[in-house]
Amino acid sequence: MQHIKIQNVSKLFGEARAIDHVDIVIEQGEFFTLLGPSGCGKTTLLRTLAGFYQQDEGDLYFDKVNINRTPAHKRNIGMVFQNYAIFPHMTVFENVAYGLKARKVKKDQIDIRVTEALDMVELTHLKDRSPSQLSGGQQQRVALARAIVIHPGLLLMDEPLSNLDAKLRVKMREDIRRLQKDLDITTIYVTHDQEEALAVSDRIAVMKDGKVQQIGRPYEIYLTPSNKFVASFIGSTNFLTGHVSDGKELKNTEIQVEGIQLSRVFNRDYAGEVIYSIRPEQVRLSDLKHVRTSKTITGKIKEASFLGQTVTYKVELATGTVIDVHEYSVSFHNLRREGDIVAVDLNPEQSVVFDVSGEEVLNECDNREKAEVLPV
Amino acid sequence: MSVITEKKQKSSLFSIRLDFWNFVTIMAFILIGFFLVYPLFNIFINSFWVDGSLTFENYKEFFSYKYYYSALLNSFIVSTAATFFACCIGIPIAYIMSRFNIPFKGIFNMLIILTLLSPPFIGAYSWIIMLGNNGFITNLFANIGIDIPSIYGLHGMVWVFSLQFYPHIYLYVSGALKTIDTSLEEASESLGISGWRRIRKVTLPLIFPTVSTGALMVFMASFADFGTPLLIGQGINVLPVLAYEQFISELGSNPAMASTLSMILLTVTTLVLFFQRHIVSKKTYTMSALRPPTVIKLSPVKRLLATLLVLGIVTLSIIPQATVIVTSFIKRNGPVFVGEFSLDSYREVLYKVPEAITNTFLYASIAIVFMVIAGLLLSYVVVRRKSKLTSLLDTLIMIPYVVPGTVLGISLVIAFNEPPIELTGTWIILVISYIIRKLPYTMRSSTAILYQIDRSVEEASISLGVPPMKTFFKTTAILMIPGVISGAILSWVTTINELSSTIILYYGATATITVSIYSEVFTANFGTAAALASILSLATIISLIIIKLLSGGKEINI
Ligand SMILES: Nc1ncnc2c1ncn2[C@@H]1O[C@H](COP(=O)(O)OP(=O)(O)OP(=O)(O)O)[C@@H](O)[C@H]1O
Ligand SMILES: [Mg+2]
Numbered sequence: 001m002q003h004i005k006i007q008n009v010s011k012l013f014g015e016a017r018a019i020d021h022v023d024i025v026i027e028q029g030e031f032f033t034l035l036g037p038s039g040c041g042k043t044t045l046l047r048t049l050a051g052f053y054q055q056d057e058g059d060l061y062f063d064k065v066n067i068n069r070t071p072a073h074k075r076n077i078g079m080v081f082q083n084y085a086i087f088p089h090m091t092v093f094e095n096v097a098y099g100l101k102a103r104k105v106k107k108d109q110i111d112i113r114v115t116e117a118l119d120m121v122e123l124t125h126l127k128d129r130s131p132s133q134l135s136g137g138q139q140q141r142v143a144l145a146r147a148i149v150i151h152p153g154l155l156l157m158d159e160p161l162s163n164l165d166a167k168l169r170v171k172m173r174e175d176i177r178r179l180q181k182d183l184d185i186t187t188i189y190v191t192h193d194q195e196e197a198l199a200v201s202d203r204i205a206v207m208k209d210g211k212v213q214q215i216g217r218p219y220e221i222y223l224t225p226s227n228k229f230v231a232s233f234i235g236s237t238n239f240l241t242g243h244v245s246d247g248k249e250l251k252n253t254e255i256q257v258e259g260i261q262l263s264r265v266f267n268r269d270y271a272g273e274v275i276y277s278i279r280p281e282q283v284r285l286s287d288l289k290h291v292r293t294s295k296t297i298t299g300k301i302k303e304a305s306f307l308g309q310t311v312t313y314k315v316e317l318a319t320g321t322v323i324d325v326h327e328y329s330v331s332f333h334n335l336r337r338e339g340d341i342v343a344v345d346l347n348p349e350q351s352v353v354f355d356v357s358g359e360e361v362l363n364e365c366d367n368r369e370k371a372e373v374l375p376v
Numbered sequence: 377m378s379v380i381t382e383k384k385q386k387s388s389l390f391s392i393r394l395d396f397w398n399f400v401t402i403m404a405f406i407l408i409g410f411f412l413v414y415p416l417f418n419i420f421i422n423s424f425w426v427d428g429s430l431t432f433e434n435y436k437e438f439f440s441y442k443y444y445y446s447a448l449l450n451s452f453i454v455s456t457a458a459t460f461f462a463c464c465i466g467i468p469i470a471y472i473m474s475r476f477n478i479p480f481k482g483i484f485n486m487l488i489i490l491t492l493l494s495p496p497f498i499g500a501y502s503w504i505i506m507l508g509n510n511g512f513i514t515n516l517f518a519n520i521g522i523d524i525p526s527i528y529g530l531h532g533m534v535w536v537f538s539l540q541f542y543p544h545i546y547l548y549v550s551g552a553l554k555t556i557d558t559s560l561e562e563a564s565e566s567l568g569i570s571g572w573r574r575i576r577k578v579t580l581p582l583i584f585p586t587v588s589t590g591a592l593m594v595f596m597a598s599f600a601d602f603g604t605p606l607l608i609g610q611g612i613n614v615l616p617v618l619a620y621e622q623f624i625s626e627l628g629s630n631p632a633m634a635s636t637l638s639m640i641l642l643t644v645t646t647l648v649l650f651f652q653r654h655i656v657s658k659k660t661y662t663m664s665a666l667r668p669p670t671v672i673k674l675s676p677v678k679r680l681l682a683t684l685l686v687l688g689i690v691t692l693s694i695i696p697q698a699t700v701i702v703t704s705f706i707k708r709n710g711p712v713f714v715g716e717f718s719l720d721s722y723r724e725v726l727y728k729v730p731e732a733i734t735n736t737f738l739y740a741s742i743a744i745v746f747m748v749i750a751g752l753l754l755s756y757v758v759v760r761r762k763s764k765l766t767s768l769l770d771t772l773i774m775i776p777y778v779v780p781g782t783v784l785g786i787s788l789v790i791a792f793n794e795p796p797i798e799l800t801g802t803w804i805i806l807v808i809s810y811i812i813r814k815l816p817y818t819m820r821s822s823t824a825i826l827y828q829i830d831r832s833v834e835e836a837s838i839s840l841g842v843p844p845m846k847t848f849f850k851t852t853a854i855l856m857i858p859g860v861i862s863g864a865i866l867s868w869v870t871t872i873n874e875l876s877s878t879i880i881l882y883y884g885a886t887a888t889i890t891v892s893i894y895s896e897v898f899t900a901n902f903g904t905a906a907a908l909a910s911i912l913s914l915a916t917i918i919s920l921i922i923i924k925l926l927s928g929g930k931e932i933n934i
Contacts, residue, residue: 072844073843085830
C-alpha cells in the first residue's frame with residue numbers, strides 16, 4: 001500500500017556497478033516487475049530495497065519517508081525468495097506466525113491472522129506439517145503467506161516461481177496476481193521470464209547492465225520498445241539494416257530496406273544507416289501471383305514449423321537475408337510449404353526504426369496515443 | 377564536517393551486527409593468540425636462548441649427537457613406513473567396501489572408526505599382551521617350538537601404527553570413491569582400458585589427492601604419537617618421547633633442549649603438510665558425481681574372498697580392543713592372570729583411581745561446552761563473514777592439526793609456568809589444551825553444516841522484523857546444532873582418549889584415565905589398565921552411536 005520512490009540509486013561491488021543510477025517511482029498497490037537478463041542487477045536492487053545491501057548512492061523513499069538508514073528488520077517488507085527460505089525447524093503454522101510474534105501481536109490475533117493467510121493460499125489443511133513434507137509449490141505458498149500475513153508495506157518477490165514446473169508456474173502467478181490485487185499490496189516482482197512479466201505486471205522495468213532501459217506497461221514495452229535491446233529482449237524481432245539518404249521530410253521519410261523503399265514518419269532529422277525492427281507476426285506474406293507491388297519483396301520459404309496455433313517460417317528474401325515470420329494457422333489453405341515463393345510485406349506502419357547505435361527510436365510513436373485507450 | 381557525520385551514520389546501519397561478530401572475531405584472536413601463538417612463539421625463542429644470549433647451540437647439539445638426531449631419523453622411518461602400509465591396507469578396503477556387495481558393511485565401518493578413535497598406546501599395550509616377551513601368542517608359539525619375533529622395536533611401532541591409522545586412508549578414500557562419476561570409469565572401459573589397468577590409470581589418479589590427505593593424517597598421527605613408542609620402543613627413541621624425557625628431566629631448569637626438539641617436531645610436521653599441499657595443488661580435480669558409482673554384485677566365490685579380506689583386516693585391527701576388554705574381566709592373582717571371569721579389575725579401579733574417571737569426563741565435558749560455543753560462533757564468522765581477517769582466523773584454528781600434543785603441552789607449561797599467569801598443574805591448563813587441540817573437529821563439522829544452511833533463511837527472518845542477532849539464534853544457530861554437536865562429540869571422544877599433552881600437563885590430582893592406564897601399564901597392573909581402557913572404549917562406542925543417530929546415518933568425518 002506504500003508509494004515507493006527509488007531515486008538515482010547505485011550499488012557498487014568493488015568497481016563494478018551492479019545497479020547504476022536507477023530511478024523508479026512505484027504507485028500504491030502497483031504490481032511492478034523488474035525484468036532483464038541474468039546479472040543485470042535485479043536481485044541487487046531488490047536486496048537494496050530490503051535493506052540487505054546499502055546503496056552507495058541515491059535515496060529510497062517509502063511513502064515520502066527516506067528509509068536509507070532504516071535497518072532491514074524495521075522496513076516492514078514482505079519478501080519471497082527464489083528458494084523459498086522456509087524455516088525448516090518450524091511447522092507451516094509457526095512459519096507464518098513468525099513475523100507476527102516478532103511484532104508482539106496477541107496470541108488470539110495471531111491465530112486468526114495466520115488462519116486467514118493460510119486460507120488465502122489454500123494451505124489451511126497443512127498447517128501442522130513440517131516444511132520438509134511439502135511440495136515445492138506448497139512451500140512457495142507458505143513463503144507467500146508468511147510474507148503477506150504481516151501486512152507489509154511492500155512485497156518483494158525474487159523469481160519466486162523459477163523452481164516450479166511450467167503448469168504450476170502459470171497457476172501460481174495467477175494466484176499471486178489475484179492476492180496482490182485483493183490485498184492491495186505494492187509489489188515488486190523479479191523475473192527473467194518475459195511471458196510471466198507481461199502476464200502479471202501493471203508496469204515493467206526492463207534492465208540491462210544495472211541500468212533501467214525502459215519502464216512501461218506490458219503492451220508499451222512490447223509495441224514501442226525504446227531501444228534495440230528492449231525490442232530483442234521482449235518477444236522476438238527481425239532487425240534489418242536500412243538506409244535513409246534524405247531525412248529532411250519528417251512526415252514521409254524514405255527508408256531503403258532490402259532493396260525497396262518504405263516510408264515512415266520520423267520524429268527528427270536523420271540521415272544514414274538505421275535499424276529496421278519488425279516483429280515476425282507483423283510481417284505479411286501473400287502468394288506471389290496475387291500481390292506484387294513496389295512495396296513488397298520476393299521471398300522463398302526456407303523452413304516451416306507447425307506449432308499448432310501458429311506456423312513459423314524462415315523466409316529468405318531476394319537479397320539473401322533470412323527473416324522470421326509467424327502466421328496463424330487458420331486453415332489448410334494458408335499453410336505454406338518449404339520452397340514456396342511468396343511476396344513479403346515488411347509492414348512499415350508496425351515497424352520500429354532505431355538509429356544505427358540502436359539506442360534511439362527515430363519513428364514517431366503513433367501507438368503511444370492508441371495505448372492510452374487500451375484497458376490497463 | 378557534515379560529510380564526516382554522513383559517513384558515520386552510513387556505517388552505523390549494521391552496527392549491532394558488526395559489533396557482535398567483530399567482538400567474536402576479536403575475542404577469538406585474543407584467545408588463540410594467547411593460548412596457542414604465544415606459547416609456540418615462546419618455545420621458538422627458547423630454542424635459541426641459552427644462558428641469556430641468542431645462539432644456535434641447541435640446534436648444533438641436536439645435529440651433532442647421534443642420541444638426538446637418530447630419534448628424528450627413527451621417527452621419520454617409522455612414520456613413513458606406517459603411512460605406506462596404511463595406504464596398502466586402507467585403499468583396497470575402501471575400494472572393496474564401496475564398490476562391492478559384501479555383507480555387514482555397517483558393522484565393519486563402525487569397527488574401523490572405533491579402531492581409529494581408541495588411543496594408539498592401548499593398541500600397543502594389547503599387542504604387548506599378545507606378542508610381548510611374555511605375550512600369550514608368543515608363549516603359544518614358543519610351546520610348539522616356533523620363535524616369533526617380538527613386538528618390541530621399530531617394526532612393532534610400524535605394525536601398531538599401520539593397523540591403528542589405516543582408517544584415515546579408508547575414510548578419505550571411501551569418500552572420494554563416492555564422488556567419482558561412473559561415466560569416467562565407463563568411458564575408460566569403452567576405450568578398452570579395463571580391470572586392474574583401469575584402476576591404475578583412472579581410478580587411482582583420480583583419488584590421489586584424497587589418498588595423500590589421508591596419508592598426511594597417518595603421517596602426522598604416527599609422527600606425533602607418544603604412547604606407543606614409549607611402550608614398545610624399548611631403547612629406540614623417537615622425537616616426541618625424547619622431547620618428553622628432556623622436558624621432564626629439565627623441568628625447573630632451562631627447558632631449552634625440550635623447546636628445540638619441539639621446534640624440530642613442528643618444523644617437520646609443517647614441512648610435510650606443505651609438501652602434501654604442494655603435490656596435491658597440481659592435481660586437484662573437483663568432481664561432483666552426477667552418477668555416483670553403483671555397487672557391483674560379485675560372484676559368490678569372489679564375494680567370499682573379498683569379505684574374508686575385509687574381515688581379516690578389521691579383526692586384526694580390532695583385536696587390541698577385544699583383548700583389552702577380555703583382559704579386564706579376567707581374574708588375577710597378583711600380576712598373574714588366572715582364567716576366570718571377575719569384576720575385580722573394575723573394583724580395583726574404583727578403589728584406586730576413581731578421580732581419574734571423574735577427571736576425564738569432567739574436563740572433557742567442560743571442554744565440550746566451550747567447543748560447542750566456539751564452534752557455533754567461529755564457524756559462522758569464518759563462513760558467513762568471509763574476509764582476510766576471518767580466513768586468517770580459520771587458518772589459526774586449524775594449526776593444532778600440525779602441532780603434536782607433546783609440543784603443545786610443553787609450550788603451554790613453559791608459557792604459563794610462573795606469575796602473572798600460573799596455570800601449570802591446574803585442571804584449567806588441561807582444559808585449555810583440549811579445547812585448542814580438539815576444536816578443529818568441531819569447527820569442521822560446524823562449517824560443513826553451515827554451508828548447507830540457506831543464507832536466505834536468515835534474511836527471511838530479518839525481513840519479518842527480527843533483528844539480526846536474535847535472528848541468528850532463532851534460525852541458523854538452531855539449524856546448526858546437529859552438526860556442531862556431532863563435531864563436538866567427536867572432539868569429546870578424542871579428548872577422553874588424549875595422552876600426549878595430558879601426560880605433560882597433568883599433575884597428581886588432575887590425572888586422567890589415559891594417564892592412569894599409562895602408569896598402570898608401567899607398573900605392570902595390566903588388569904586395572906585394561907579395565908580403564910575398556911571404560912574408554914565403552915564411552916567411545918556410545919559417543920559414536922550418538923553421532924551416527926544425530927547425523928541421520930550419514931558418514932562420519934574425522
Ligand atoms: N555479493 C556480490 N559481490 C560481488 N558482486 C556481486 C554480488 N552480488 C551480485 N554481484 C554482481 O552484480 C551484478 C548483478 O547481480 P544480480 O544478482 O543483481 O543479478 P540478477 O539480475 O539478479 O541476475 P539473475 O537473473 O541471474 O538472478 C552481477 O554482475 C553480479 O556478478
Ligand atoms: Mg537474481
